[in-house]
Amino acid sequence: MNKQKAVVKAVCISEKKGQQKHPVDAIRLEPHLGIPGDAHAGDWHRMLSLLSAESVARLQEKIPFPLLPGAFAENVLVEGIEVSRLPVGTKLRLGSALCEVTQIGKECHADCAIRRQAGDCVMPREGIFVRVLEAGEVRPGDSMEVLNG
Helix, strand or coil, X not given: CCCCEEEEEEEEECCCCCCCCEEECCEEEECCCECCCCCCCCCCCCCEEEEEHHHHHHHHCCCCCCCCCCCCCCCEEEECXXXXXXXXXXXXXXXXXXXXXXXXXXXXXXXXXXXXXXXXXXXHHHCEEEXXXXXXXXXXXXXXXXXXX
């Protein structure tokens, strides 16, 4: 069986909740925490958020300003797999870390920065959340491999 693979386009963090994230050179993923220093870090089921570049590209066609990595508060932007189609429980090798999909989509909060600017936010429909099972590092250019599902 061929394993599904995607390429990490960007890794992003934010220091405060409710704001867009900004790209960084690399992120460290830790079990029971997620990304040290990220606003959403903690021992819960939404340690890390992922979004497909394909989802962003579909919305980009409808708006006149550029959608930069982190615009939807995603930690990891990947290209090559529609992450919203991965079922809960799917295990992923993300860079050198091992993660497990815990949630597809989310409820968007009313003051979402990108919704105010673009009139829409794809994260509630097409973003996913994972928990970190094994520590590792993730950088742009790394692969994301679906291990099951």
